[in-house]
Amino acid sequence: MRAYRIAYDGQPFYGFQRQPDVTTVEDTILDALRALDVLGTTADTPPGYAAAGRTDAGVSALAQTVAFDAPDWLTPAALNSELPADVRAWASADAPDEFHATHDATSRTYTYYLHAPDASDERARDALDALAGEHDFHNLTPDDNGTVRTLSPALDREGPFLVVELTAGGFARQLVRRIVSVVAEIAQRDAPLARIEQVLAPEPLDGPEGVAPAPATGLVLTGVTYPTLEFAVDETAAASARAVFERQRVDRATRSRVAGALTDYRE
Structure with a gap:
């Protein structure tokens, strides 16, 4: 069992939890696991899968946590290879077989x-x-x-x-x-x-x-506490996350300044 810290910009998504007709963060993560052949051909979720919480549409996260039975090679950087830019894994921790990402959060x-x-x-x-x-x-x-x-x-x-x-x-x-x-x-x-x-x-x-x-x-969502887990930052994945969200920060700051110019317009 392994737990992953996930950061995401919630604005493009209709919340975290899977829904049948709209794009959610959980659907996006499970699609990535399917593309990496972690789910197999028929399973909806990997064995033991659970998430720390269900954020609403538009809510972002730094420390969303998902856990499941993962192969040894599935590092955060490997998971990011099939995730879109606005969803980034950045750390992971080994967890006991009975670990549950929802119930074990204190x-x-x-x-x-x-x-x-x-x-x-x-x-x-x-x-x-x-x-x-x-x-x-x-x-x-x-x-x-x-x-x-x-x-x-x-x-x-x-x-x-x-x-x-x-x-x-x-x-x-x-x-x-x-x-x-x-x-x-x-x-x-x-x-x-x-x-x-x-x-x-x-x-x-x-x-x-x-x-x-x-x-x-x-x-x-900035923190989820698990007293028994020790998360290790994947430096490659974390650098990717910082670069992605910095680009978004600059883009939105620019759009904010442009909106300010339109607000301040005088004929």
Whole structure:
């Protein structure tokens, strides 16, 4: 059994999990394994296959983890040979036969880059402090089960961005993005800190009191913890990943500047 760290730009994909009629990250990985003859001719997945989590459409990842019974020659660089540029394996670890990439993860960390140049860092930090610890987050997810979580938040400022980092054993659907929306209400739009008490209350929030998720494009799965695994970076694969995503960074920075020029146009 071997586990692989996978980085991907989520914008071209309809999420991680396989779907029948749209392109997903998982489909892309399994297509690569099929092309490398790791699946054989009839299997849908290799033996023991599992992934750390299911990111939504548009969400990116640095530390998505997939594990399965892999041949010795299947290094991250070898896997990359059949992956598209925006999906890159960059590290791997040997794992015991009974390892499961979903169930054996002890924590997951998501980082959200919120463009909020005028937001109050202090109010954002107060909001996150109020959300820290164990709570029932049923008003911040469409899920009916698994809504009680123990949350460890952190906050940083990078220029115009508030960087919201959230760590827990697991996350219900849309929980991270809805937490970010609540933080933005308080830090950008001067909602009272009592808004936290409202969203954590047992009563359901409906209609205009409900919390919509923040856009998916700001979210990155940045960490998945497995205490028993030691990942080794494949330097060739990691260099390929850095080069790919640096090209994307430059391209998007250029497009952002062009959009700025169009916004600033004066006749």
